[in-house]
Amino acid sequence: MSRFFSRISTCMQTRHRSSAKTLFQPQTMAAVPLQKETKPGLYHAPPEVRGMISLDREAFAREITVPALRVPTRVLNKVVKSLKKATIKRPGVARVVQEGEPCSSDGGDFRLVLLDPLRMSSPSSFTEEEAEALRSLDVPEELQNHEMRLTYDNLKTEEVLEAVLPQGQEITSGFSRIGHIVHMNLRDHQLPFKNLIGQVIMDKNPGVTCVVNKTNIIDSTYRNFKMEVLAGEEDMVTKVKENGVTYEFDFSRVYWNSRLSTEHMRVVDQTKPGDIVLDVFAGVGPFAIPAARAGATVLANDLNPESHRWLKHNVKLNKVEKSVRTFNLDGRAFIQGPVRQELPALLKGKANIHVVMNLPALALEFLDAFRGLLNKELSCDTNLPIVHCYGFSKDDDPQKDVEVRASSSLGFCLEGRSSVQFVRNVAPNKEMMCVRFTVPKEVLFNTDDEQTDPIEEPASKRQKCGETSH
Numbered sequence: 001m002s003r004f005f006s007r008i009s010t011c012m013q014t015r016h017r018s019s020a021k022t023l024f025q026p027q028t029m030a031a032v033p034l035q036k037e038t039k040p041g042l043y044h045a046p047p048e049v050r051g052m053i054s055l056d057r058e059a060f061a062r063e064i065t066v067p068a069l070r071v072p073t074r075v076l077n078k079v080v081k082s083l084k085k086a087t088i089k090r091p092g093v094a095r096v097v098q099e100g101e102p103c104s105s106d107g108g109d110f111r112l113v114l115l116d117p118l119r120m121s122s123p124s125s126f127t128e129e130e131a132e133a134l135r136s137l138d139v140p141e142e143l144q145n146h147e148m149r150l151t152y153d154n155l156k157t158e159e160v161l162e163a164v165l166p167q168g169q170e171i172t173s174g175f176s177r178i179g180h181i182v183h184m185n186l187r188d189h190q191l192p193f194k195n196l197i198g199q200v201i202m203d204k205n206p207g208v209t210c211v212v213n214k215t216n217i218i219d220s221t222y223r224n225f226k227m228e229v230l231a232g233e234e235d236m237v238t239k240v241k242e243n244g245v246t247y248e249f250d251f252s253r254v255y256w257n258s259r260l261s262t263e264h265m266r267v268v269d270q271t272k273p274g275d276i277v278l279d280v281f282a283g284v285g286p287f288a289i290p291a292a293r294a295g296a297t298v299l300a301n302d303l304n305p306e307s308h309r310w311l312k313h314n315v316k317l318n319k320v321e322k323s324v325r326t327f328n329l330d331g332r333a334f335i336q337g338p339v340r341q342e343l344p345a346l347l348k349g350k351a352n353i354h355v356v357m358n359l360p361a362l363a364l365e366f367l368d369a370f371r372g373l374l375n376k377e378l379s380c381d382t383n384l385p386i387v388h389c390y391g392f393s394k395d396d397d398p399q400k401d402v403e404v405r406a407s408s409s410l411g412f413c414l415e416g417r418s419s420v421q422f423v424r425n426v427a428p429n430k431e432m433m434c435v436r437f438t439v440p441k442e443v444l445f446n447t448d449d450e451q452t453d454p455i456e457e458p459a460s461k462r463q464k465c466g467e468t469s470h
Ligand SMILES: C[S@@+](CC[C@H](N)C(=O)[O-])C[C@H]1O[C@@H](n2cnc3c(N)ncnc32)[C@H](O)[C@@H]1O
Pocket: 221, 222, 223, 254, 255, 256, 257, 260, 280, 281, 282, 283, 284, 285, 286, 287, 301, 302, 303, 304, 307, 329, 330, 331, 332, 358, 359, 360
């Protein structure tokens, strides 16, 4: 069968018409493949939207021409099925449309199957399989032009923003979704467009009713951001599901990071039913609650009264009240208070004791709270607490760096006694790491002369740590 196609390359140009119309004119010219460089431009918004500050959705509409295949309705379903990969895929665009003008010359009932213009430049773009299917259904491989109105609804977020924001600059820096809230971290050049960006994100993400931008870096004690609402209603109490567990909290007043879900699971997976989990910086419960659901007994603490309030709420929400006790203390006071009280009994038991310390900016420093925590009379070699402590590192060797800092804080060299896990890259050249080790009995139990450890000073101890262990 001959493969003919109309001059799609010229038809790709914008046509300013007010209504969609099929150009029903199958042509019998030699196939003219699309110029590669014209393809990406097809789904561009009109140039006039560049620099738009307040969103005018109508201004994005334009006429475009896409290839179409004329198909008798009796085989329509079969054709659509066979051409799954060749049909147009655009938000809000139907793959099958009525013909623009009734065509009675052949008396049949036909529809147009719209094809993906980025893939289909001529009939020869059909794969052998597709061409064979069309032949078996007696559908000529003749493409025609279909003019359609491309609107704001048919454009993707990047396409809208690319058309509006200054050319050559980064479009968005990505965002995270926390229930109905989208959280962005806009760059300076995006700020004049912040409300438009917020509105577009809301339009294009069903279920999102509030878009916020971080207005300062995360530096407050409680690790939460100051934020500004860009679009939608200011309703910061949200609900999320992570690893099958539901959490509710006020996103503007507590710490939540969806990017930690794998890490939460990684640590929780290390606990067994009956184990003990001591969560020093618990937030709203993403380690504590799944651990309790997995059968652990948990003591969970957070200094932020709002985090503590939502932690208690989530404990109830997930029906683990019997397994979780919550505290609203400074981490050091938690270790030297409730943890110190509970440990003697726990050490005698068989259950593993996990201490989770996720406050990466500071947690390594809090490890000194374990120094001489218990009386030497209680000393035992088994069942000592296993610590999972987080730290940021900008060092070339982040593994070594956090191990050395943990050692300094404990006053005991952990070389050969710890494992360090990379968690995630938080910024260029800044990693979040997790060091896991068993608290040495030399650290945990008080001796008359306090510590016999090889390390006293926190600074530049890497060398010393290495030297003393050999
Ligand atoms: C990085 S967040 C981690 C929260 C939770 N564990 C998670 O993985 O999402 C650190 C938490 O430590 C709390 N925090 C900050 N300083 C603290 C301190 N000195 N003592 C106890 N909690 C503290 C913050 O309120 C915050 O909820």
